[in-house]
Structure formats: structure tokens, C-alpha cells
Amino acid sequence: MVQFVDASLASNPQLDNELDEKQLKTDFNKLQKRIRRDTGRAISDFKMIEEGDRIMVCLSGGKDSFTMLDILISLQKSAPISFELVAVNLDQKQPGFPEHILPSYLDKLGIEYYIINRDTYTVVKQKVPEGRTTCGLCSRLRRGTLYAFAEDIGANKVALGHHRDDIVQTMFLNMFYGARLASMPPKLLSDDKRNVIIRPLAYCKESEIEAFSKFKNYPVIPCNLCGTQENLQRQNIKHMLNQWEIDNPGRVQNIFNSMQNIAPSQMADGKLFDFENLNIDRSAAREEYEYANEQLIEGVGSFAQKEPRLKDENSIDVFNL
Ligand code: SF4
Numbered sequence: 001m002v003q004f005v006d007a008s009l010a011s012n013p014q015l016d017n018e019l020d021e022k023q024l025k026t027d028f029n030k031l032q033k034r035i036r037r038d039t040g041r042a043i044s045d046f047k048m049i050e051e052g053d054r055i056m057v058c059l060s061g062g063k064d065s066f067t068m069l070d071i072l073i074s075l076q077k078s079a080p081i082s083f084e085l086v087a088v089n090l091d092q093k094q095p096g097f098p099e100h101i102l103p104s105y106l107d108k109l110g111i112e113y114y115i116i117n118r119d120t121y122t123v124v125k126q127k128v129p130e131g132r133t134t135c136g137l138c139s140r141l142r143r144g145t146l147y148a149f150a151e152d153i154g155a156n157k158v159a160l161g162h163h164r165d166d167i168v169q170t171m172f173l174n175m176f177y178g179a180r181l182a183s184m185p186p187k188l189l190s191d192d193k194r195n196v197i198i199r200p201l202a203y204c205k206e207s208e209i210e211a212f213s214k215f216k217n218y219p220v221i222p223c224n225l226c227g228t229q230e231n232l233q234r235q236n237i238k239h240m241l242n243q244w245e246i247d248n249p250g251r252v253q254n255i256f257n258s259m260q261n262i263a264p265s266q267m268a269d270g271k272l273f274d275f276e277n278l279n280i281d282r283s284a285a286r287e288e289y290e291y292a293n294e295q296l297i298e299g300v301g302s303f304a305q306k307e308p309r310l311k312d313e314n315s316i317d318v319f320n321l
Pocket residue numbers: 134135136138139223226227228229230
């Protein structure tokens with residue numbers, strides 16, 4: 001059998017490369033659009049950014065903070081309101097921290113930025129006994145330094161790069177190890193009320209941020225320079241959630257959605273809902289309950305009867321709450 005092959009379609013390495021590049025560009029554009037859309041939605045849902053804001057964008061050198069800065073800069077260009085962005089990195093003096101990476105990256109971006117030098121690493125090593133986890137004190141020192149600096153530079157908001165998966169993981173960490181139903185909210189007033197913290201990536205999936213970061217080839221700084229392994233408990237939670245997601249795609253999103261759809265009267269926290277003062281009100285006509293319309297009432301009271309009655313014949317409703 002004679003086969004007619006269009007010469008132009010025969011394998012052509014140059015053409016293949018061009019097609020690959022075209023596909024990559026399409027994939028990248030779609031990904032960028034999704035992350036921009038999710039970020040924009042979170043910003044709008046929580047009124048994270050307002051006219052005249054000066055936002056301190058915390059840049060750790062990880063994929064999340066690089067992505068957050070990038071997306072905020074791109075949203076700033078098209079936003080109908082005007083706001084300022086200031087990138088800030090806290091150099092905690094961990095051994096091997098590549099000091100040149102962020103300044104040279106930020107110089108190229110051409111935005112206002114500051115590098116704070118504070119040796120929290122030595123403080124943490126001195127104060128925390130060998131073998132104990134250092135993250136608690138380290139985070140407190142970092143938070144204190146950054147919040148104070150936000151005031152110094154006149155920033156009224158502090159942006160952190162936590163994403164949807166961080167938020168879900170933190171909720172399980174608090175439940176499993178702290179017996180609390182709490183997480184990192186997309187927007188927060190600091191305890192001393194001096195700073196508003198925003199998390200513009202709150203709706204973004206970590207997998208998409210990771211892919212975006214690879215596309216962008218950010219000069220990511222490894223996050224294990226302090227010598228502490230990522231918190232083992234968090235690793236376990238991550239593993240659990242990843243497995244759930246494999247077994248039931250969409251579960252993590254459902255969990256996150258449920259954090260935005262809380263019914264205090266269906267939980268058990270007397271501080272959120274007044275369970276003590278539940279008063280019945282039978283003044284309105286009763287709605288039909290959904291259950292079998294045939295039932296047998298037995299007992300010794302005045303409504304007891306031996307024969308089943310149909311509900312539409314004014315039967316007595318017996319139901320389980
Ligand atoms: S992993 Fe290291 S740098 Fe990160 S919070 Fe813990 S001690 Fe600090």
C-alpha cells in the first residue's frame with residue numbers, strides 16, 4: 001500500500017522544538033492566569049488591598065514568596081487602585097545563606113526593597129537546648145523583626161506567601177497536636193493590633209505555585225540552611241493530605257472550602273453558639289418532615305396506637321434528629 005506523507009509533517013527537529021516551545025508558552029500562560037485569578041479573588045474577598053496601601057512583601061527566597069511578589073507586581077500594573085509594594089528580606093544569618101541572590105534579583109526588578117540583617121540564628125542556637133525544635137523561637141523572632149520593620153518603613157500591610165495547602169496543613173496541625181480548630185487566616189490583625197497581615201496566595205494551590213516557580217526559574221534559596229529538618233509533624237500531615245488527594249481528587253479543596261463555610265450551631269463550641277438557651281417556637285405551621293409516611297406508634301400515652309396510620313391522615317410524627 002502506498003502511503004502519502006506530507007513532507008512538511010515529517011519529523012523535523014526544529015519544528016518539534018517550536019511546537020514544544022509554543023505548548024510550553026501556552027501552559028505557562030494558563031498557569032499564570034490561574035494564579036493571578038486566584039490571587040485576585042482572595043484579595044477581593046478579604047479586601048486585602050485598598051487605595052493608598054503601602055504593602056511590605058516578605059521575601060524569604062522560597063518559591064512561594066517569589067511567586068507572590070511576581071503576581072502582586074503584575075496585579076499592581078492592571079489594578080484600578082494605586083498601592084505600593086516594598087520587598088523585604090530578613091537575613092537571619094543562617095550558615096551558607098547566599099546573601100547576593102536576593103539583592104541582585106530585586107535590583108533587576110527595579111522595585112523598592114530592603115534586606116534586614118539580624119542574627120536570629122545565633123540567638124536560637126544559644127537559647128534552644130540541643131535536640132529541641134528551634135522553629136518556634138525562630139518564627140517569633142522573625143515575626144517580631146518584620147512587624148517592627150513594617151512600622152519603620154510606613155507599611156500598613158504585611159504580605160506573607162502562605163498558600164491554600166499551608167492553610168489546610170496548619171488547620172490539621174492545630175487539630176491533631178493542639179486540639180484547636182484554627183489555622184492561618186487570609187487576613188489577620190496582629191495581636192498588638194499594630195499590623196494587618198495578608199496572605200494573597202491563600203486560594204492558590206501549592207502544586208501550581210511550584211510549577212509556576214519552575215517555569216520562572218526563580219533563584220530559590222533552600223530552606224534547610226538552619227540545619228533543622230522541616231517539622232516532622234507538618235511532614236506527616238502533608239503526606240496524609242497528599243495521599244487523600246490521590247485517593248479522592250479535590251478533597252483538599254473541599255477541606256479549604258469548608259473553612260469558609262462553618263456552621264457554629266452544628267459544631268460543639270459553646271463560645272461560638274449559645275447552646276444553653278435554645279427555645280422552641282411552635283407558633284408557625286409545621287413543615288412536613290422527610291421520612292417514611294407509615295409508622296406505628298406504640299406505648300402507653302394518649303397518642304399510643306396499635307395500627308399504622310398514613311402521615312397525610314394526620315399521623316403523629318416520630319423522627320430522629
Ligand atoms: S526551619 Fe529553621 S529557619 Fe525555618 S523556622 Fe525552623 S528554625 Fe527557623
